[in-house]
Amino acid sequence: MWLVRIVTFLIILGIWQLWAQHKQKAIAATPKEFVQAVWHQLVTDGTFFGPLWSSMEAFVLGVGLSLLIGIPVGIAMGRWRSVEHTIDPYVSFLYAIPHVAFVPIMIVWLGFRLEFRLAYVVISAVFPVIINTMTGVKAVDEQLLDAGKSFCADEKTLVRTVILPSASPYIVAGGRQAMSAAWVGVVVAEVLSTQDGLGGLINKYSDEFLTADMYVPIIGIMVIAVTIQFFAGWLQRKLTPWTNAAQREREGG
Amino acid sequence: MSEIATGASLPKTADGTGLAHRLRHNPWVLRIASVALLLIAWQLFGNRYSTSFPTDVARAFPHSFVHDVVPALGDTLKGFFAGFAASIVIGVPIGLLMARSRLVELALEPYVNALYATPRLALIPVLILWLGIDFQMRFAVVLVSGVFPIILNTYLGAKEVDRNLLDAGKAYAAGELQILRTIVIPASLPFIFAGFRLGLARSFIGIIVAEIETSVLGIGNLINQDAKTLRFDGMWVAIITLGVLSIIFSTFLKRTEAWTTRPWERKGMAPWPFRR
Numbered sequence: 001m002w003l004v005r006i007v008t009f010l011i012i013l014g015i016w017q018l019w020a021q022h023k024q025k026a027i028a029a030t031p032k033e034f035v036q037a038v039w040h041q042l043v044t045d046g047t048f049f050g051p052l053w054s055s056m057e058a059f060v061l062g063v064g065l066s067l068l069i070g071i072p073v074g075i076a077m078g079r080w081r082s083v084e085h086t087i088d089p090y091v092s093f094l095y096a097i098p099h100v101a102f103v104p105i106m107i108v109w110l111g112f113r114l115e116f117r118l119a120y121v122v123i124s125a126v127f128p129v130i131i132n133t134m135t136g137v138k139a140v141d142e143q144l145l146d147a148g149k150s151f152c153a154d155e156k157t158l159v160r161t162v163i164l165p166s167a168s169p170y171i172v173a174g175g176r177q178a179m180s181a182a183w184v185g186v187v188v189a190e191v192l193s194t195q196d197g198l199g200g201l202i203n204k205y206s207d208e209f210l211t212a213d214m215y216v217p218i219i220g221i222m223v224i225a226v227t228i229q230f231f232a233g234w235l236q237r238k239l240t241p242w243t244n245a246a247q248r249e250r251e252g253g
Numbered sequence: 254m255s256e257i258a259t260g261a262s263l264p265k266t267a268d269g270t271g272l273a274h275r276l277r278h279n280p281w282v283l284r285i286a287s288v289a290l291l292l293i294a295w296q297l298f299g300n301r302y303s304t305s306f307p308t309d310v311a312r313a314f315p316h317s318f319v320h321d322v323v324p325a326l327g328d329t330l331k332g333f334f335a336g337f338a339a340s341i342v343i344g345v346p347i348g349l350l351m352a353r354s355r356l357v358e359l360a361l362e363p364y365v366n367a368l369y370a371t372p373r374l375a376l377i378p379v380l381i382l383w384l385g386i387d388f389q390m391r392f393a394v395v396l397v398s399g400v401f402p403i404i405l406n407t408y409l410g411a412k413e414v415d416r417n418l419l420d421a422g423k424a425y426a427a428g429e430l431q432i433l434r435t436i437v438i439p440a441s442l443p444f445i446f447a448g449f450r451l452g453l454a455r456s457f458i459g460i461i462v463a464e465i466e467t468s469v470l471g472i473g474n475l476i477n478q479d480a481k482t483l484r485f486d487g488m489w490v491a492i493i494t495l496g497v498l499s500i501i502f503s504t505f506l507k508r509t510e511a512w513t514t515r516p517w518e519r520k521g522m523a524p525w526p527f528r529r
Contacts, residue, residue, distance in 0.1 A: 005363065007360075085280040085281075088280075096499050097496035097499055098457045098458040100465065101492050101495050102492070108480050188372070188374050191375065202375060206378040214382075218376065
């Protein structure tokens with residue numbers, strides 16, 4: 001098993017080397033130059049870390065805001081038909097349209113800085129939270145709700161003691177999707193706004209034709225994405241351990 | 254009408270024929286009211302937030318649609334359809350191969366998984382560097398965005414195929430191609446379509462990002478230029494067209510899926526099994 005994987009890895013490295021060595025340095029960098037660039041950016045200069053924190057800041061704040069907005073909206077939409085039908089045209093439209101189309105107008109409104117990136121991250125990440133929360137709230141067992149009501153529970157108690165616990169697997173699954181979507185949002189916002197974060201770093205090196213250096217934030221973004229995915233999966237298993245894997249997939253996890 | 258319903262389901266059996274009742278329970282009443290309110294608010298306050306009014310957008314629509322949006326969409330869709338067709342032609346066979354051959358699975362699975370999970374839009378600056386800003390680059394962006402969801406979903410779907418069916422096929426001495434054609438592909442079609450849908454959405458985003466980034470051609474560029482020059486009415490025309498178009502595409506795919514998979518309709522399988 002590992003033999004196959006190592007051989008594939010070596011084949012890919014070999015192709016990369018052969019392909020890159022006869023090209024101009026501005027177009028392609030060899031694996032060796034890439035490793036040097038990694039060493040340079042991560043260890044000797046440390047230029048990688050400023051943009052990294054900037055991206056992580058947008059990511060963490062964006063996910064937090066999405067949960068903060070998405071969960072209450074999702075609960076309200078799941079609880080009351082009137083709220084659902086008032087909001088669902090926008091949710092479906094914004095969910096269906098490639099929301100990068102809003103980037104130019106958001107830049108005009110919000111500028112190039114954190115506000116813009118945050119707004120774009122929230123637009124990318126909030127809909128999975130809303131839709132999952134709403135589905136979860138609608139799936140709450142009627143009998144539990146009736147039992148709660150017959151013991152005169154008010155809406156607040158009902159939400160806290162029946163709806164939230166019962167919908168939590170869906171909400172957690174939504175949060176997991178939101179984390180993946182938010183990271184994509186961070187990267188897109190940065191690549192397009194050309195200033196901050198790892199995406200901005202790609203643009204900077206790309207403009208200077210420092211190709212080997214440009215690979216570093218790209219690979220960094222990929223590594224972080226995989227890490228986020230693993231972390232979110234782990235968190236989901238920790239938070240809702242009673243749902244099994246198949247159920248998590250079905251709930252869109 | 255005034256019959257006394259029994260049991261706990263009393264509120265639900267309320268009579269649903271009265272006009273007032275029907276209005277109250279028709280979701281479209283609220284939907285339309287909500288959109289109308291938004292449009293009115295936009296018309297009243299639009300000026301303050303440097304955007305145009307719904308009436309302006311409506312007035313700009315015919316001219317802007319014919320002269321700006323349609324040519325721009327033409328450029329976008331050329332790259333889009335070519336890239337998406339290539340994603341299908343490349344993605345489905347690789348996914349099937351990964352599911353059927355252990356060697357290919359071991360070799361490719363880590364890369365497919367990793368690339369599937371990562372924002373491949375980060376690759377756009379590199380693709381621009383390698384391929385320029387023309388058709389080739391759009392094609393590559395769509396391919397890179399669309400092919401991995403298709404590979405992964407095909408692979409996962411083909412892996413899920415009922416072992417008993419495969420064994421039955423083998424017991425009757427079916428060849429590999431015959432097994433693929435008559436068992437594996439039909440059984441994994443819902444997954445393959447889920448991959449198409451995901452790939453479609455991702456490719457659309459990819460091509461628009463690429464167009465905003467390069468600012469040469471296409472609908473993404475049109476939206477970007479209009480926003481930069483504060484021609485908001487034209488921009489909204491483009492955005493609305495884009496929204497309608499993506500709804501048409503996804504409906505088309507959903508219909509095709511229903512039509513293709515109906516013969517094997519399986520109960521209990523979620524229609525969107527691998528949305529991540």
